[in-house]
Amino acid sequence: MAYLIKGVSILGAAPTDLFIKDGVIAAPFEGAEVVDAGGLVALPGLVDVHTHLREPGREDAETVETGSRAAALGGYTAVCAMANTSPVADTAGVVEQVWRLGREAGLVDVQPIGAVTVGLAGKQMAELGAMASSAANVRIFSDDGFCVADPKLMRRALEYVKAFDGVIAQHAEEPRLTEGAQMHEGEVSTRLGLTGWPAVAEEAIIARDVLLAEHVGSRLHVCHVSTAGSVEVLRQAKARGVRVTAEVTPHHLLLTDELAAGYDPVFKVNPPLRTRKDVEALRQALLDGVIDVVATDHAPHAVQDKECEWAHARPGMLGLETALPIVLSIYGPQWELIADRMSRAPARIAGLAGHGGDLTVGSPANLTLVDPSARRVVDPSELASRSRNTPYAGMTLPGRIVATFLRGEATVLDGKAVK
Ligand SMILES: NC(=O)N[C@@H](CC(=O)O)C(=O)O
Numbered sequence: 229m230a231y232l233i234k235g236v237s238i239l240g241a242a243p244t245d246l247f248i249k250d251g252v253i254a255a256p257f258e259g260a261e262v263v264d265a266g267g268l269v270a271l272p273g274l275v276d277v278h279t280h281l282r283e284p285g286r287e288d289a290e291t292v293e294t295g296s297r298a299a300a301l302g303g304y305t306a307v308c309a310m311a312n313t314s315p316v317a318d319t320a321g322v323v324e325q326v327w328r329l330g331r332e333a334g335l336v337d338v339q340p341i342g343a344v345t346v347g348l349a350g351k352q353m354a355e356l357g358a359m360a361s362s363a364a365n366v367r368i369f370s371d372d373g374f375c376v377a378d379p380k381l382m383r384r385a386l387e388y389v390k391a392f393d394g395v396i397a398q399h400a401e402e403p404r405l406t407e408g409a410q411m412h413e414g415e416v417s418t419r420l421g422l423t424g425w426p427a428v429a430e431e432a433i434i435a436r437d438v439l440l441a442e443h444v445g446s447r448l449h450v451c452h453v454s455t456a457g458s459v460e461v462l463r464q465a466k467a468r469g470v471r472v473t474a475e476v477t478p479h480h481l482l483l484t485d486e487l488a489a490g491y492d493p494v495f496k497v498n499p500p501l502r503t504r505k506d507v508e509a510l511r512q513a514l515l516d517g518v519i520d521v522v523a524t525d526h527a528p529h530a531v532q533d534k535e536c537e538w539a540h541a542r543p544g545m546l547g548l549e550t551a552l553p554i555v556l557s558i559y560g561p562q563w564e565l566i567a568d569r570m571s572r573a574p575a576r577i578a579g580l581a582g583h584g585g586d587l588t589v590g591s592p593a594n595l596t597l598v599d600p601s602a603r604r605v606v607d608p609s610e611l612a613s614r615s616r617n618t619p620y621a622g623m624t625l626p627g628r629i630v631a632t633f634l635r636g637e638a639t640v641l642d643g644k645a646v647k
C-alpha cells in the first residue's frame with residue numbers, strides 16, 4: 229500500500245503531508261491512499277525494550293500475536309520479548325521460535341531477548357553466542373524476573389557479550405534482601421503488616437553492576453529503575469563515562485505504594501511501587517537523560533494468577549496499550565522528549581536499525597499517529613491483550629493512537645488493528 233498522511237504534525241511541527249511507499253517515507257507522488265491526519269502528531273514508531281509475551285508456555289495469559297496486537301495499538305513498531313517463558317529462551321531454538329512467531333504475526337518487529345543463565349537459575353551461563361548468531365540475532369540478554377545475583381557470573385556475562393556488542397539487562401534485586409517481600413519497604417508496608425522490599429536491594433545491585441561494567445568495559449542496561457537512590461547511582465556512573473543505560477516504567481512514573489492499601493493485587497509488581505519522592509526523582513531523571521528510556525515491562529497474567537489474595541498473586545501489570553497516554557499525562561506534548569525516550573533511545577539500546585528514525589524521505593516508514601486532544605477512559609474489556617491486569621482501569625487518559633505503520637504497512641488504522 230501507498231499512503232498520503234495528510235496534514236500531519238511531525239513531532240509537533242507545522243502540519244505537512246507525509247508520503248509512504250515501498251516501506252519508506254517517500255517524495256510526493258500521485259495515487260496514494262489518503263489518511264486525513266489533521267490534528268494528529270506523527271512519532272517514530274515506539275520501541276519497547278522490556279515486554280513479556282508469555283509464549284511459549286503461558287499462552288493463556290498472552291501470545292506473541294495478542295501481545296503484538298496490543299503493542300501496535302499502543303503505537304509500537306518493535307518490542308523486545310523477555311526470556312522468562314516456559315521453556316526459557318536460553319537456546320537458539322527458543323529465541324528463533326519467538327522471532328518466527330513475531331514474523332508470522334507481522335504486527336510489530338519482535339526482537340527476542342536471550343536468558344543470561346540456563347533456566348534463569350543463576351548458576352550456569354546460557355549459550356549467549358549461539359543466540360547472538362542465530363536467526364533471532366539476539367543482542368540483549370536478561371534473566372529478568374530474577375537478578376543475576378552471582379557477581380562472578382555477572383562479570384563473565386558482561387565480558388562475553390562484548391564480542392558482539394551485546395548488553396546485559398539486569399533485574400536489579402539482591403535476593404537476600406527481598407526474601408518474602410510483598411511491597412516497598414516503608415511506612416505503608418509497616419502499616420499494612422506486609423514484608424517489605426527495601427530500596428537498597430535494588431540500589432546495591434546497580435552500584436555493584438556499574439562497577440563491574442566499568443571494570444570490564446562492557447554494556448549494562450538496568451531494567452525498571454524504581455528508586456531515587458538508584459537514580460543517584462546511575463547519575464554518578466554516567467558522569468564517569470560508564471556504559472550504562474536504564475529504563476523506567478510508566479507505572480513507576482505514576483503510581484505509589486499507597487495503592488497497596490486496598491490489597492488489590494493489580495497493584496502488585498516487581499520492583500514494587502515506591503513513594504512519591506521516588507516518583508518525582510524518576511520523572512526528573514527521565515528529563516535529564518539519567519534514565520534513557522521508558523519501557524513498559526508489560527506483564528500479562530491470567531485471571532487466576534491476579535484475582536486472588538495479595539500474597540499469592542503474581543507480580544506484574546499490563547503496559548503496552550497505555551504507555552504513551554500515561555507518559556503524555558505526565559509530561560504533556562513534549563514530542564522530542566517522547567520520541568527520544570520511547571523510540572530512538574530504545575532502538576539504539578536494542579540495536580534495531582530501521583526503528584527510531586527521523587521520518588525524513590528515504591527512511592523506513594515505522595511510525596505512529598497520535599491524537600493528543602482525544603481523551604479515553606481505560607476499559608480493561610477493550611484491551612487487545614489476552615490479560616486484563618491493567619492498574620489504570622477507569623482512569624481518563626490523554627492521547628489516542630489512531631494509526632501505526634510497520635515498514636509502510638498499516639498495522640493500526642482508525643484506532644483499530646488491521647488484523
Ligand atoms: N515485573 C513483574 O512484576 N513481573 C515480570 C517479571 C519482571 O519484569 O521482573 C513478569 O514476568 O511477570
Ligand SMILES: [Zn+2]
Nearest residue numbers: 372373399451
Ligand atoms: Zn524484572
